[in-house]
Amino acid sequence: MSLASDFVQGFQLENAPIRGRLVRLGPVLDEILTRHAYPLPVAQLLAETVALTAALAAALKYEGVFTLQTRGDGPVRMMVADVSSDGKIRATAQFDAALVEQIAGAGWTGVALLGKGHLAFTVDQGGDTERYQGLVELRGKNLSECVQYYFQQSEQLPTALMVGAEQQDGHWRAGALMVQKMPTAQKGIPANDDDADGWDHARAVTATCSLAELLGGDVTAPGLIYRLFHEFGVRVFDPTAFAFQCRCSRERVETVLKSMSWDDVQHMKIDGVVTATCDFCSTSYRFDDADLSLIVSDT
Numbered sequence: 001m002s003l004a005s006d007f008v009q010g011f012q013l014e015n016a017p018i019r020g021r022l023v024r025l026g027p028v029l030d031e032i033l034t035r036h037a038y039p040l041p042v043a044q045l046l047a048e049t050v051a052l053t054a055a056l057a058a059a060l061k062y063e064g065v066f067t068l069q070t071r072g073d074g075p076v077r078m079m080v081a082d083v084s085s086d087g088k089i090r091a092t093a094q095f096d097a098a099l100v101e102q103i104a105g106a107g108w109t110g111v112a113l114l115g116k117g118h119l120a121f122t123v124d125q126g127g128d129t130e131r132y133q134g135l136v137e138l139r140g141k142n143l144s145e146c147v148q149y150y151f152q153q154s155e156q157l158p159t160a161l162m163v164g165a166e167q168q169d170g171h172w173r174a175g176a177l178m179v180q181k182m183p184t185a186q187k188g189i190p191a192n193d194d195d196a197d198g199w200d201h202a203r204a205v206t207a208t209c210s211l212a213e214l215l216g217g218d219v220t221a222p223g224l225i226y227r228l229f230h231e232f233g234v235r236v237f238d239p240t241a242f243a244f245q246c247r248c249s250r251e252r253v254e255t256v257l258k259s260m261s262w263d264d265v266q267h268m269k270i271d272g273v274v275t276a277t278c279d280f281c282s283t284s285y286r287f288d289d290a291d292l293s294l295i296v297s298d299t
């Protein structure tokens with residue numbers, strides 16, 4: 001893991017009930033995006049989705065996998081990014097290449113590529129634990145507005161968010177800054193008085209963060225947090241790193257094949273073998289008749 005490049009840095013404002021986190025991603029995005037031939041506008045959108053996923057996951061206490069997914073009727077039918085509680089991150093997108101080209105050629109990019117649809121947040125802690133899922137309509141001029149709309153609708157947790165991604169010299173970089181008002185009211189401050197607890201000001205400051213600042217440029221993460229929020233007093237926590245890692249395996253594919261009938265599996269054969277390719281990392285798993293006879297029951 002490269003802490004210098006792919007990480008989230010959490011922080012807390014000292015004089016306001018506000019916490020935040022700054023995500024910066026680099027090499028992990030190259031790993032994710034170069035495994036597919038994504039058109040530029042799709043890669044851009046997916047890079048932003050990965051940065052948002054990293055920022056949202058860092059706000060949760062969970063052991064397992066956090067997933068952010070979009071589904072829509074636009075040229076980018078689906079995007080999914082997930083991150084495990086130990087910082088392993090992956091993502092993929094399904095899209096119609098011809099439609100993307102057509103719509104992007106007409107100047108429509110960003111969330112316009114998603115069309116009408118929804119954004120889903122899932123926390124899966126495995127075992128018998130209940131899966132948490134939040135769902136909201138895709139609404140906003142960009143992905144961060146869509147996520148803010150979710151918080152407005154479902155969590156009533158005031159959230160300010162900036163996200164951006166860019167390809168520079170053949171390498172992707174993305175950043176996300178997320179600031180949230182903590183739910184507890186402080187002594188003597190009415191819970192809903194935004195001005196009194198500095199929320200309006202913190203939100204306005206967040207909105208001034210430029211793309212260059214988000215991505216890194218000439219300022220370190222703690223340096224940027226201090227630059228933006230110094231008047232509140234800032235406490236910065238230790239950063240945590242992200243790395244690309246897929247969770248697919250030959251065993252998982254075998255489990256799926258095991259649940260199928262011999263006939264169904266035979267129909268999946270191309271040139272005598274069944275090939276399953278992972279949507280996330282593009283690894284192909286091949287099964288010939290000898291493999292299949294050990295896995296699939298022929299009765």
Ligand SMILES: [Zn+2]
Nearest residue numbers: 246248278281
């Ligand atoms: Zn995989």
